[in-house]
Amino acid sequence: MHGMQLAPSYNLKANFSRRSCEVFLVAVFYIHSADVVHRDLRPSSPFVNSNCDLKIWSLGHAKSLSEEDDINPVFVSVHYSSAPELILSEKHGKPVDIWAIGCILAELLGRSVLFTGKDYVDQVNKILEIVGTPEEEDDLGWIKNEAGSKYVKNFLKKNRVVWKNLFP
Numbered sequence: 001m002h003g004m005q006l007a008p009s010y011n012l013k014a015n016f017s018r019r020s021c022e023v024f025l026v027a028v029f030y031i032h033s034a035d036v037v038h039r040d041l042r043p044s045s046p047f048v049n050s051n052c053d054l055k056i057w058s059l060g061h062a063k064s065l066s067e068e069d070d071i072n073p074v075f076v077s078v079h080y081s082s083a084p085e086l087i088l089s090e091k092h093g094k095p096v097d098i099w100a101i102g103c104i105l106a107e108l109l110g111r112s113v114l115f116t117g118k119d120y121v122d123q124v125n126k127i128l129e130i131v132g133t134p135e136e137e138d139d140l141g142w143i144k145n146e147a148g149s150k151y152v153k154n155f156l157k158k159n160r161v162v163w164k165n166l167f168p
Helices: 014-033 084-088 095-110 120-131 146-154
Strands: 046-048 054-056
Touching: 014 046, 014 054, 014 095, 084 095, 084 120, 084 146, 120 146
Parallel strands: none
Antiparallel strands: 046 054
8 A cells, every 4th residue: 555554465455445534534634623724645754653543744735725815825725635726826725635535545545556657647637537627518627727728628528327336
């Protein structure tokens, strides 16, 4: 598995995955309640000790939403759990952390990385291949990068993958 390190002989059960995700969501909710966005959640961000206590580390890219400057003045690296807003937009908020948690949960349940992009463009391609392309009437105003907006609009039409096919 890409992130949370467990002994190879340890069989990760659904209950543990579910409980870990619940605790992880509560921890991120706590961070968000202080108007802070982590912006760099990945499978290695939560640390689970032998008592199954979960802690979030790697807060180097965290940003306060209450600061007057833009939320994205510092480069945030793109990785497998990066939200589309981190790649395609100049501004982003709490939803980028929720997206990352979804990707981490998908990795826990599927035992593999959901979006395996090699770079920015490939990451957008992988996301669009699974979540599908937007309909013409969809509002893409959240994409502040003109080139990114044009790329998404011109991407070959893809239908959303049925989740039951990804996670039987």
